[in-house]
Amino acid sequence: MKLKSNNYYIRKSHRYLGIILGVQFLFWTLGGLYFSWNDIDEVHGDHLRKEKRYYPSDLKLVSPGLVMNALKTSSKVDSVHSVQLIDIAGMPAYQVRYFSGEMDHSVHEAGAHMPAQPTNIKVQLANAETGKLIPALTEAEAVTVAKNQMADPVKVEKVEYLTEVGAHHEYREKPLPAYAVTFSQPDNCTVYVSAELGTFQAIRHNQWRVFDFLWMLHTMDYEGRDNFGNILLRAFSIFGLFTVLSGFVLYYVSSPSVKKVKKRMHQVS
Known part of the structure; x- marks a missing residue:
């Protein structure tokens, strides 16, 4: 039985690592492009707020x-x-x-x-x-607070009273209870107002939501989005390093130029 060369195993390892990591590398690239081409102040909705x-x-x-x-x-x-x-x-x-x-x-x-x-x-x-x-804010007071945040006159589409939210909610890790005041425009904008604190807390719109989704793919924290120390991200970072190194090794063992140099060195010796 003919034994397979080291080149075969290196090439095969590189190929499978590329398949496993390729999709995640694509997500990282898309996320990086979106992050770098968008103004973070606009993502936060500052351009929608009144001075x-x-x-x-x-x-x-x-x-x-x-x-x-x-x-x-x-x-x-x-x-x-x-x-x-x-x-x-x-x-x-x-x-x-x-x-x-x-x-x-x-x-x-x-x-x-x-x-x-x-x-x-x-x-x-x-x-x-x-x-x-x-007392804590009423719904009408919360709507007034939310409207006072907006730069342009907008129509209220709906109001929700939140007492709890999930780990993936756009108002996660913010004071509760809170009112979510959604406006018909622009960009499905929702303003969150804390009932007990009596203050504006956050503004969310489509640009922020796309950013948040890509941020989750970027950090690979599919539970809470913001944990850079999660096991999945660490594992893919190590696999990514192995993929790059295996590519260098594959080039070294299969490059005609390297083979010519090695052949000349062997003849000289």
């Missing part, structure tokens, strides 16, 4: 302390995380984030206990001009 306006310096506001006193009468406040001035449909409001409830008793590696830390962050909105506590 942000700020309150005048002479705005009459009550002290955040007044809001905190009112909050303590109705809720347990362990400590304050932040107090921020925001706009809710033209009304200046305080967004108070505070810790309340469960405590986290962390443990050092050496075994010593850390001081108890509050972990449950809650949010309270308040009218910044009167100090009156206000």
Whole structure:
């Protein structure tokens, strides 16, 4: 039985590696082209948004302390995380984030206990001009907030109230609950507004959705899209390296020029 040469096995390995990796290399190339030919600010929808306006310096506001006193009468406040001035449909409001409830008793590696830390962050909105506590946004208020984000007058097509989303949802890893306000144009644009925070969170449109899909193919993270350390990507990166190296080896062992050089060297020796 005639033994097959090393060239045969190298060529066969290179061919099968190319078949396995070829489709993914195509996805990487298409994704890279799309990423490089699109303005990331447009992908984020910045061109669809109205220019942000700020309150005048002479705005009459009550002290955040007044809001905190009112909050303590109705809720347990362990400590304050932040107090921020925001706009809710033209009304200046305080967004108070505070810790309340469960405590986290962390443990050092050496075994010593850390001081108890509050972990449950809650949010309270308040009218910044009167100090009156206000509830989470209603649907009508969320629609107004969403409309105020858009540069051009647009028609609302539908409104959804989201309490949970999947790992592949376009509003993943964002504050919930939230309102998804979809407009008839442009590009099936959807604006997401956090009900509890009272603020705009994200804008999604077709250009972003194509980017997001290609990003998933690029990272090969088919569960959450953003994990660059997943096993599949690492494996294909290693196989890709082997494919390139096998191509160099195949050229070396099959190139007529290399064979001529080796033959001359052999004759000289």
